[in-house]
Amino acid sequence: MSSLKIRSAILSCVLVFSLCAIWEVLTRQDVRSGELSEYEMLMGGAVPEAAVPPPSAVLALAWEQLTDPFYDKGPNDKGIGIQLGYSLYRVLSGYVLAALIAIPVGFVVGMSPLMYGALNPIIQVLRPISPLAWMPLALFIIKDSETSAIFVIFICSIWPMLLNTAFGVANVRKDWINVARTHELSSLRTAFAVILPAAAPTILTGMRISIGIAWLVIVAAEMLVGGTGIGYFVWNEWNNLDLTSVIFSILMIGCVGMLLDLVLSGAQKLVQYSE
Amino acid sequence: MSRSFVEVSGLGKSFPAKNAVPVVVYDNVNFALNKGEFVCIIGHSGCGKSTILNTLAGLDEPTTGAVIMNGREVKGPSLERGIVFQNYSLLPWLSALKNVEFGVKARWPEWSKAQVREHSVRYLNMVGLDHALERKPSQLSGGMRQRVSIARAFATQPELLLLDEPFGALDALTRGVIQQELVKIWSETQQTVFMITHDVDEALLLSDRILLMSNGPNAVVAESVHVDLPRPRQRTTIIHHPGYYTLRNYLVDFLVNRSGDREGFGPGAHPRAVNPLSQDSPSAEPEPAVTTRAIKQLAVS
Numbered sequence: 001m002s003s004l005k006i007r008s009a010i011l012s013c014v015l016v017f018s019l020c021a022i023w024e025v026l027t028r029q030d031v032r033s034g035e036l037s038e039y040e041m042l043m044g045g046a047v048p049e050a051a052v053p054p055p056s057a058v059l060a061l062a063w064e065q066l067t068d069p070f071y072d073k074g075p076n077d078k079g080i081g082i083q084l085g086y087s088l089y090r091v092l093s094g095y096v097l098a099a100l101i102a103i104p105v106g107f108v109v110g111m112s113p114l115m116y117g118a119l120n121p122i123i124q125v126l127r128p129i130s131p132l133a134w135m136p137l138a139l140f141i142i143k144d145s146e147t148s149a150i151f152v153i154f155i156c157s158i159w160p161m162l163l164n165t166a167f168g169v170a171n172v173r174k175d176w177i178n179v180a181r182t183h184e185l186s187s188l189r190t191a192f193a194v195i196l197p198a199a200a201p202t203i204l205t206g207m208r209i210s211i212g213i214a215w216l217v218i219v220a221a222e223m224l225v226g227g228t229g230i231g232y233f234v235w236n237e238w239n240n241l242d243l244t245s246v247i248f249s250i251l252m253i254g255c256v257g258m259l260l261d262l263v264l265s266g267a268q269k270l271v272q273y274s275e
Numbered sequence: 276m277s278r279s280f281v282e283v284s285g286l287g288k289s290f291p292a293k294n295a296v297p298v299v300v301y302d303n304v305n306f307a308l309n310k311g312e313f314v315c316i317i318g319h320s321g322c323g324k325s326t327i328l329n330t331l332a333g334l335d336e337p338t339t340g341a342v343i344m345n346g347r348e349v350k351g352p353s354l355e356r357g358i359v360f361q362n363y364s365l366l367p368w369l370s371a372l373k374n375v376e377f378g379v380k381a382r383w384p385e386w387s388k389a390q391v392r393e394h395s396v397r398y399l400n401m402v403g404l405d406h407a408l409e410r411k412p413s414q415l416s417g418g419m420r421q422r423v424s425i426a427r428a429f430a431t432q433p434e435l436l437l438l439d440e441p442f443g444a445l446d447a448l449t450r451g452v453i454q455q456e457l458v459k460i461w462s463e464t465q466q467t468v469f470m471i472t473h474d475v476d477e478a479l480l481l482s483d484r485i486l487l488m489s490n491g492p493n494a495v496v497a498e499s500v501h502v503d504l505p506r507p508r509q510r511t512t513i514i515h516h517p518g519y520y521t522l523r524n525y526l527v528d529f530l531v532n533r534s535g536d537r538e539g540f541g542p543g544a545h546p547r548a549v550n551p552l553s554q555d556s557p558s559a560e561p562e563p564a565v566t567t568r569a570i571k572q573l574a575v576s
Contacts, residue, residue, distance in 0.1 A: 175364040178334055182352040183381035183431070193377070197368045273368035274413040 020055040027054040053244040061244045062251075076236065078228070080249065084256055086228040090146075090221075091214045091260075094153025098210065102158045103203065106165025107191065110199070116166065123162065131156035131217050135224055145225035152221045157210035164206025168199030200271035208264040215257045230256075278346060279307035280467060281331070281435060285340030288326050300326060301494040303340070305545045306486055308435070313461060313468045315478040316496070317526065318488025319534060324471045328439050331469060332358050344435060354382050357433035361440040363420040365412040371423045372408040375399055375430050382431040398430035399423070401460050402453075418449035422456070429460055438470035442477065451510055454480055462507060475526045479519065480508055485526065486546060490535045497534075500526065501550040518552040525551040 069081025109115050131152045138148040172195050180190040222231025230253055237245035286304040289297040300323040308314055318324050329335035331342055333352040342349040344356070357378075365374050375395040379386070386394070399405055402422035412420050421441055428436055441457075442450040454477060461468060461481075472478050478485050485500040504516055513519060 175360060175362060176366060178352075178358075178360075179364050179366065179377075181334065182332060182354070182356070182358050183378055184352065184354050185381060194366065197366070200368075271368070273411065275367045 024054045024056060027052050050241050050243065053247065057244050058247050058251075061248050065248065075227075078233075080230075080233070080252060083228065083230045083233040083249075084252060087218050087222060087230040088256070090149050090229065091153055091211075091218050094150040095157050095211060095214050097150075098154045098158040099161055099207065102161035102206075102210075103165050106162045106203070106206075107169050107195075109162070110166040110169025111191075111195075116170070123159065127159040127163075131213075132220055132224070135221065139225075145227065149218070149221045149225050149229075153214045153218060156217045157214040160209040160213065161203070161206040164209070165199065165203045168202025168206075169195055171202075172198040197271065197273075201268060201273070204264065204268040204271060208261065208268060211260050211264055212257070215253075215260055219253060278343075280310040280312075280345065281308040281469075282343040283307065283327075283331070283340070284343070286327065286330065286337050286342065287339035288323060288330070288335075289338045299493050300491050301488075304494075304496050306496050306499065308467055308469060310467055311465045312484060313470070313482045314484045314486060315470045315472050315482040316486040316488060317472060317475065317478055317530065318494065319490050319530070322488045322491040322494040324488060325439055328358075328437050328469065328471055331435070332356050332437050334358075354431055355434045357428035357431050357436050359421070359424050359428045359436070359438045359441045361443050363412070363417075363424045365420055365423055365427075367412050370409045370411055371404060371415065371419075372396065372399065374412070374423055375427045378427040378431045395426075395430055398426040401429070401463075402426045402456055416449075418445050418453060421445060421453060425453070425457065425460070429464060429466070432464070432466070434467065436466050436468045438468065440471045440473065443473065450474075450477070455510060457481065458508065475523055475530075478502075478526070479504065479522055480510060480513055487526070487529050487534070496546045498529065499546040499548050501548065501552075503550055503552040521551050525549075 065080045069079045071077075071079040072082060105119075109119050134152055134155050135148060138151045139145065142148050142151060176194050176198055177190070180194045185193060218229065219231035219234065222229035223235045226232050226235075230249055234246055234249045234253075237243075237249065283304060283306050287299065287302040289299040289302075291297045300321075304323075304327060316324050316327070326335055330337050331349065333349050333356065349356075365371075366377065369377060372392070372395055375398060376391050379391045379395050383391070396405065396408065399408060402425055404419060404422050404426065407415060407419060412423070415423065421444075425441065428438075442453060445453065458481060468481075470481065479502060482502050485502060486496050487498045487500060488494050489497045500522070502522060504513060504518060504522070
């Protein structure tokens with residue numbers, strides 16, 4: 001088992017290394033030799049054409065950024081840590097708000113067939129709406145771009161949590177409910193002592209899907225609202241035609257997304273049970 | 276008139292059928308349980324044994340009739356009636372000990388943690404599971420799970436214990452061991468037990484009285500057979516008792532030949548009390564006509 005893990009880790013490294021090597025070779029810029037032409041002297045020796053940077057350049061930038069992630073040199077030059085921090089703050093605020101509403105409502109929907117019948121059509125209409133479609137309305141009503149971004153995260157992460165909670169609660173085994181009934185547990189105690197632990201793995205699946213979607217959406221939302229955040233940073237560096245930074249931030253988005261997923265999959269393992 | 280501990284009177288259950296007369300599972304079922312008695316109920320599948328048990332538990336509502344326990348009508352589940360389900364119904368996210376503590380805490384909410392634990396451990400010891408307290412149900416074998424379930428039910432010390440085919444899913448060897456444990460716990464606690472079984476030998480080993488149900492639909496409790504075998508009973512020695520096969524053949528004969536015969540026990544009748552051992556001479560031990568295995572198969576088919 002562990003030997004399999006080691007072998008896949010080695011293979012993984014080999015794959016990444018060879019891809020980077022190919023990328024490096026393809027993007028290698030000819031080193032100018034000899035005298036600069038008059039035009040080049042006027043341009044200060046700059047490269048006349050933008051090109052995809054080689055991985056070595058990305059690595060160099062990554063080192064530079066990661067050794068000092070929290071510097072702040074004005075609105076257009078903040079460290080990667082600060083940008084990611086803003087994005088995480090927005091994602092987590094919207095996500096926590098969504099969880100606070102989705103899990104109790106999902107509980108009610110799952111436990112009451114009446115509420116399920118009443119709310120299901122509404123949910124089914126609202127659920128497929130792209131979260132960014134809410135942005136204009138949110139900006140108009142809330143009149144604050146920061147809060148609007150949080151609202152967009154809220155609205156996109158609420159549905160998977162709500163539906164999974166409702167599904168998990170509705171499908172708790174009848175036997176376990178009967179165990180609670182024969183032990184004369186109150187509805188509230190039944191909800192906390194039996195239904196919640198029984199539905200917890202399904203609820204956490206919903207939470208895991210939600211955090212993934214929220215992290216996808218924040219990049220797009222920040223490109224729209226601007227100001228701070230990793231999404232804004234990507235767009236800003238594109239405007240600067242700094243492709244090295246763009247590639248570096250793309251990788252950072254991936255890493256943070258993976259960490260968020262790891263945290264929730266860890267939480268999921270804690271509540272997982274096998275029958 | 277002295278009332279029995281549990282009285283089941285005029286109990287009926289029917290399910291509405293689409294554009295037809297409702298399906299009557301059983302109608303006018305009457306019987307009584309005395310305090311401290313171990314009663315088994317035997318009948319073919321579909322005669323409504325489980326529904327009767329669920330009605331006694333308060334999990335199911337009868338269409339007609341009522342269950343009276345201690346002079347009060349059974350309305351809804353209660354801690355006074357403990358149940359052991361065939362599929363164990365343990366909470367899989369809790370350890371064996373926590374599953375028993377779940378019941379104990381519900382029964383005595385005012386108890387301290389240490390008290391709850393000590394009481395639960397004692398009952399898990401009784402079923403021989405003191406070595407597996409911290410294991411989750413998924414890490415236990417079927418027999419061990421059923422032991423936890425039995426410990427949970429006995430630990431809450433209900434006035435009436437309902438067992439719904441508790442050994443149905445176990446292999447014969449495990450079943451034998453747990454049956455013996457059940458006899459032991461029951462003789463220590465003297466609780467009233469009502470149990471569904473398909474196994475004639477199991478019923479004879481455990482019960483004071485066996486209720487025989489006719490085939491459904493429109494099933495009734497036809498006879499109440501007194502099991503006049505001395506206690507304590509052992510699986511290995513009970514079969515050598517001179518009356519054992521008389522009783523056994525009587526039961527198998529009912530299940531195979533007479534349970535479908537509706538004439539003998541029409542609705543409204545109280546179960547006929549029978550004591551096969553007082554009618555026949557105990558010394559005349561009839562040879563089993565068929566092999567044990569064949570009888571078992573007949574009895575459960």
